[in-house]
Amino acid sequence: MTSPSPTPPPAALPPASAADLIAWYDRHHRRLPWRVGPAEQAAGRRADPYRVWLSEVMLQQTTVAAVKAYFEAFTARWPRVEDLAAAPDEEVMKAWAGLGYYSRARNLKACAERIVAVHGGRFPETAAELADLPGIGPYTAAAIAAIAFDEAATVVDGNVERVVARLFAIEEPMPAAKPAIRKAAATLTPATRPGDFAQATMDLGATICTPRKPACALCPWASACRARAQGIAETLPRRAAKAARPIRTGTCFVAIRADGSILLRRRPPKGLLGGMSEPPGTVWRVVGSGAAEDAATPPLAGRWRRLIGTVAHTFTHFHLELTVMRGEIAAGVAAPEGHWWSAASAVDGEALPSLFRKAIAAARGD
DNA sequence: AACACGTGGAG
DNA sequence: TCTCCAAGTGT
The missing domain is CATH 1.10.340.30 (Hypothetical protein; domain 2)
Incomplete structure (x- = not known):
């Protein structure tokens, strides 16, 4: 009873x-x-x-x-x-x-x-x-x-x-x-x-x-x-509390050629931002995971400078702090294998996720 | 079953 | 600033 x-x-x-x-x-x-x-x-x-x-x-x-x-x-x-x-x-x-x-x-x-x-x-x-x-x-x-x-x-x-x-x-x-x-x-x-x-x-x-x-x-x-x-x-409806979002860090290289072109490549077809375009960069690792930082090697020779601060972007399941390197590349330099130069006027039309638009805008000084 | 998977607007 | 979240699906 x-x-x-x-x-x-x-x-x-x-x-x-x-x-x-x-x-x-x-x-x-x-x-x-x-x-x-x-x-x-x-x-x-x-x-x-x-x-x-x-x-x-x-x-x-x-x-x-x-x-x-x-x-x-x-x-x-x-x-x-x-x-x-x-x-x-x-x-x-x-x-x-x-x-x-x-x-x-x-x-x-x-x-x-x-x-x-x-x-x-x-x-x-x-x-x-x-x-x-x-x-x-x-x-x-x-x-x-x-x-x-x-x-x-x-x-x-x-x-x-x-x-x-x-x-x-x-x-x-x-x-x-x-x-x-x-x-x-x-x-x-x-x-x-x-x-x-x-x-x-x-x-x-x-x-x-x-x-x-x-x-x-x-x-x-x-x-x-x-x-x-x-x-x-x-x-209502009731929900369990959400887990904290881990923070990942990485570096991306925004190579800007003398004609204003930006160097891009294609991401793998599946997974995060699958099939979309991006400036080359390192993998993104969880902070404090113990893994060694990747050697951040630019994709091309040029005059590379690290931007002040980072580009922050929050995904559904993690937060990213992206260090942006801006590279000035000489005229006529060819794109490395698997990359292409996107003309300054063509960048907006590329298959670029918002994160990379932010990074490119920051590197261009927009 | 639980987790991966984007983004920008609201409070 | 920061959390929450908006007409879910695939694995």
Whole structure:
């Protein structure tokens, strides 16, 4: 027999209804470049699976604000999946540069090629088939199926996890709570307008049911929300504390030839910043790991100076302090094997991750 | 299952 | 300054 709980069980709350959320969405949805709004759908316009897919991949772990310009650039340059499939890998990596998580760009290209080669340029229409494609996991498969093909798929992203954890007052910490959250989310998913429902839930999480200081007074599901009733909405979903980020250090050599060209090379195809371009440099080692510092040997003879200070850059799982060496190289010097000189006017268009743009800017004295 | 994998904006 | 994190996926 259990003792009486210290807090009385919450009074019965009305169930959350998909219809209430969709009604809210019809009035408050955000207008986004990849979205076909309710009014346009009512007029018979359907979402283009290519644009849905492209936007969903770009939005993985990335903010709407950061994605917008990239989405516009990609769709202007490659309007159909066939166009993207036919594009050179290097051009896609250049266009993706700065958006982060570069395996997404590699998988994007591979996925486009597969859709053309295996599916005749038509996107598969079910979440199950979509999930077989590179770069498309459970979330993206469900989102495309629901938004582009009207499948009543359960779409669970970080927003949905937060909204559902609060709505059902799921106090189990993440990620252990994921299965319970998914089950609860499945009970909400409607047979009609599943795509709008998914986007509505994500909009709700992005604008009302935010991680900090949720605007419960404006929430269409406020009366149904168990976490709100218990006063614990802002504390959900619970998460374990994150591990401290180690610090790594390294050196990069920004060789600037007399004509202003910058010496670059390609990173290995996989792993951190895989397939992207960079100025040559040392490996990055964890501070205090006991490993000897690499001899920082410049890639070319020239007049090398160490920049004052370092370029700092924080990745998901470590922090980097990058020492930058600036080298003045004589005119006409050839690039070493595996390297190339990028003309001063071409550097901006290279497949350079943000970190190296910072380093090059510092070396140029920008 | 747990970790690798970017970036820039918000508080 | 610094922590958190944003429409996850692959291994």
